[in-house]
Amino acid sequence: MAVHGHPHRHTRFHLPSRRRTGAAQAGDTATTATITATSYVFAGLRLLTGFVFLWAFLDKTFGLGYATQSGRAWIDGGSPTKGFLGGVAVGPMESTFHSWAGDTWADWLFMLGLLGVGLALVVGIGLRLAAVAGTAMMAFMWIAEWPPAQHLSDGSASMSTNPFADYHLVYAVVLIALAAAGAGATWGLGRAWARLPFVSRNRWLL
Template identity: 70%
Template sequence: MTTSGRLTAAHLEHVEAPGAMLTKPAARALAVFRISLGFVFLWAFLDKTFGWGFATTSERAWINGGSPTKGFLSSVAVGPFEGFFHSIAGDPWANWLFMLGLLGIGLALIAGIGLRIAAGAATAMMALMWIAEWPLARHTSSGEPTSSTNPITDYHFLYAVGAIVVAFTYAGHTWGLGRWWAQLPFVQRHRWLI
């Protein structure tokens, strides 16, 4: 600021609009975070679909007849919903819902559109995965240690909160299609699609 209290051009480069809460560097950092978080979901979809050999081998790839949910859900060995998760492990509807969730969340976050829906879907998916891993327990149903290091705040919680943060801060407007998306007449009429 100048001694007269007015903002100079140098100061304005850090503010997108009068009264804006985010500086340009903060908006860019949120955009990098949004794209990175989206890539976590998209990568999981791609690896489970094509079996690139990271978490999923080629033989267990979805396109080769593998089940994206069977391994994880059938190995749930803790918590009050253990039996439920075992019962749906490998069911086609569970596979499709899980994979469409990974793909949709990943693409929405990377593109910067539909972030409210993506945040809701990511929160629901992460809550279900948190419940399946049940980090509150110290021992599995067979008495083995669970290796839980924090009963509440783990990566599921952080991914969900991260998706909510990028939705609430309009992080899709920076290095994404969010600004264009928000101007579409259909989205203007249905603001929950932003």
């Protein structure tokens, strides 16, 4: 007796295509390499930006001879804010900045801001707080150099080469981007910091 419709007679087994599997693996490898390269780029940008803030703190504190000459440093009794805020000659907050120039609270707040943002970026922790604090600092400094005027070393003002996108705004955007990208995980302590119980319960500390 002939048996029709044998269940295995017309069954075809499709083996996975080696070419398709290889292409998928290549795509995964390329994606991983891109992610890794991006994380390294952000880490390098984080470290460089952190050094900018830390160097400003060190130079103003000890008078290393760059922006702050020896003898005019903070530890020598100089004021980190008096010259800059006192020289503001334009903008809607001119009189306010003049009243703040050289005040002890302004000096301490400015210097602690530089130190805190710099350390957070270099170590790779608290990037969200650093972004908020750093952006606020950059905003005030941008207002103090209100376009189209740009202050010169002798206290005079000249026309700015760019009335909007100066370096203060660039730094602010960089700080926000680093925090959004979680750039502290590579070449930093960001991953270990995020695992701490009080940080995991308060995500704004990341």
